[in-house]
Amino acid sequence: MDAKIDTLTLQHFIGGENVGSSGGEKFDVLNPLDDSLYCRAARGTGDDMRSAIAAARSSFESYRETLPKERERWLMRVADIMEERKAEILDCLIDEIGSPIGKAMFEFDKGLSMVRAAAGLCRNVRGETIPSDVPGKFSMSIRAPLGVVGIITPFNVPLIKTTRLVANALALGNTVVHLPSEMAPHVTLLMAEIFSQAGIPAGAYNVVTGMGHEIGDDLTSNSDVDFITFTGSSVIGQHINEICAKSKTPVTLELGGKSPTVILKDADLDKVMPLAARSIFMFGGQLCIGSSRFYVERPLYDEFVKRFAMAASKVGMGDLRDPNTVVAPIISDRQRQRVKSHIEDAVSKGATVEAGGEWDGNRCQPTILTGVNEDMTLCKDETFGPVTSIYPIDSYEEGLEKANDTVYGLSSAIFTNDINKALHFAKNIGAGMCHINGPTVHDEAHIPFGGNGESGVGREGTDADLEAMTELKWVTVQL
Ligand code: NAD
Numbered sequence: 369m370d371a372k373i374d375t376l377t378l379q380h381f382i383g384g385e386n387v388g389s390s391g392g393e394k395f396d397v398l399n400p401l402d403d404s405l406y407c408r409a410a411r412g413t414g415d416d417m418r419s420a421i422a423a424a425r426s427s428f429e430s431y432r433e434t435l436p437k438e439r440e441r442w443l444m445r446v447a448d449i450m451e452e453r454k455a456e457i458l459d460c461l462i463d464e465i466g467s468p469i470g471k472a473m474f475e476f477d478k479g480l481s482m483v484r485a486a487a488g489l490c491r492n493v494r495g496e497t498i499p500s501d502v503p504g505k506f507s508m509s510i511r512a513p514l515g516v517v518g519i520i521t522p523f524n525v526p527l528i529k530t531t532r533l534v535a536n537a538l539a540l541g542n543t544v545v546h547l548p549s550e551m552a553p554h555v556t557l558l559m560a561e562i563f564s565q566a567g568i569p570a571g572a573y574n575v576v577t578g579m580g581h582e583i584g585d586d587l588t589s590n591s592d593v594d595f596i597t598f599t600g601s602s603v604i605g606q607h608i609n610e611i612c613a614k615s616k617t618p619v620t621l622e623l624g625g626k627s628p629t630v631i632l633k634d635a636d637l638d639k640v641m642p643l644a645a646r647s648i649f650m651f652g653g654q655l656c657i658g659s660s661r662f663y664v665e666r667p668l669y670d671e672f673v674k675r676f677a678m679a680a681s682k683v684g685m686g687d688l689r690d691p692n693t694v695v696a697p698i699i700s701d702r703q704r705q706r707v708k709s710h711i712e713d714a715v716s717k718g719a720t721v722e723a724g725g726e727w728d729g730n731r732c733q734p735t736i737l738t739g740v741n742e743d744m745t746l747c748k749d750e751t752f753g754p755v756t757s758i759y760p761i762d763s764y765e766e767g768l769e770k771a772n773d774t775v776y777g778l779s780s781a782i783f784t785n786d787i788n789k790a791l792h793f794a795k796n797i798g799a800g801m802c803h804i805n806g807p808t809v810h811d812e813a814h815i816p817f818g819g820n821g822e823s824g825v826g827r828e829g830t831d832a833d834l835e836a837m838t839e840l841k842w843v844t845v846q847l
Contacts, residue, residue: 417545
């Protein structure tokens with residue numbers, strides 16, 4: 369099968385077939401580097417979404433009976449085909465969402481390990497025996513797939529999210545309806561083609577492309593959907609949470625962040641500097657776990673600002689296919705306006721630009737600000753661009769307090785050789801993830817990934833998805 373009818377027009381993938389929108393409409397997907405037309409995709413309707421859900425529901429009855437060894441084989445094959453089609457996937461990540469080659473390779477490698485880790489899940493769908501107080505009662509729990517899983521993904525890491533969430537859902541015996549970002553339909557449809565090529569049965573994985581604000585509610589409010597996993601902005605996450613609360617549909621929300629990095633006076637700046645740059649400038653700062661706040665103990669503050677500004681001015685902004693290029697175009701005009709307005713607001717209220725602040729086409733230079741205070745929007749709000757601020761602190765305690773002064777709680781980092789302070793920070797930071805002497809930007813297939821507060825609810829990863837995408841049933845036998 370071919371999810372792509374021609375190079376420019378994408379269709380939904382429903383019940384193992386490529387199908388156009390029932391409304392006959394399409395939408396444009398622009399290459400964010402220069403806003404040229406990258407492709408067109410079917411503009412999904414409520415009817416398209418219902419048809420995908422019906423396909424997933426009907427496929428579930430047979431898919432749930434597939435054997436672990438079959439699902440394991442299919443998923444291992446998905447990873448093998450990904451390797452065979454690597455160049456095509458990398459091109460798509462570069463031209464559809466503006467990934468520099470380094471980020472595209474990073475995402476590809478993560479995606480491969482997500483799929484292979486998911487293959488290992490197939491044999492791990494276990495319950496347990498439970499002691500009973502009733503004489504002769506044999507008691508156990510059995511674990512079963514939930515049914516139809518609705519997956520909604522953002523533009524910035526479409527391959528990581530697709531490989532992790534779709535592969536885990538399918539490994540566990542669920543079927544899937546996937547609404548990808550309207551800015552990244554192609555990479556998702558490429559993966560649908562690969563899942564199908566690998567042998568995943570028709571109807572087990574369905575993709576509907578379109579505008580989330582037009583058809584998202586048709587997915588999240590449908591009573592035939594048994595679980596929703598959403599990754600995206602906190603505002604839409606809140607909306608989805610409210611819909612799911614009404615129908616009591618379980619939901620995982622992976623939302624935005626304002627992740628802090630605390631650097632104590634005993635840290636080795638030679639080791640910290642390359643990691644600091646990696647924490648925020650990768651993919652133009654369009655990473656939920658990017659570090660948009662640095663708190664540096666005063667003895668190191670001036671030196672850190674000087675070296676970070678120097679590093680920022682050297683971050684590669686060349687051809688996206690050049691391995692030295694790090695800075696990506698900002699994905700859309702709306703996001704560009706957001707990044708610009710955050711910088712302008714801070715500067716107009718007295719912040720100092722230590723590096724960057726200017727634009728080259730759709731790319732914002734890596735930007736470092738000092739003198740940021742709470743009156744400035746970027747102090748507390750997610751910017752989602754290559755923009756960070758540095759604040760001096762007088763003690764570890766002040767660093768912890770300031771790091772915790774946020775409604776978000778996704779990733780965090782601390783650099784120090786003081787094990788007591790490091791572990792105290794890990795315990796007391798109100799974030800779902802904490803890295804000691806490592807950058808906030810880190811992910812692996814089998815870890816509990818996720819955040820608290822405005823950063824979301826629940827975790828994802830093989831073990832977390834095993835819990836979230838299956839249910840336990842208590843069974844007893846009176847002997
Ligand atoms: P977004 O919220 O604009 O869109 C995300 C998805 O939601 C898209 O697929 C969109 O089509 C869909 N959507 C829109 N309206 C909907 C509705 N009413 N119902 C259902 N779906 C709807 O986010 P984005 O701009 O694509 O991504 C950036 C955001 O994602 C940032 O806030 C970032 O921090 C967050 N993010 C979080 C994680 C994480 O794991 N925590 C990872 C990546 C990105």
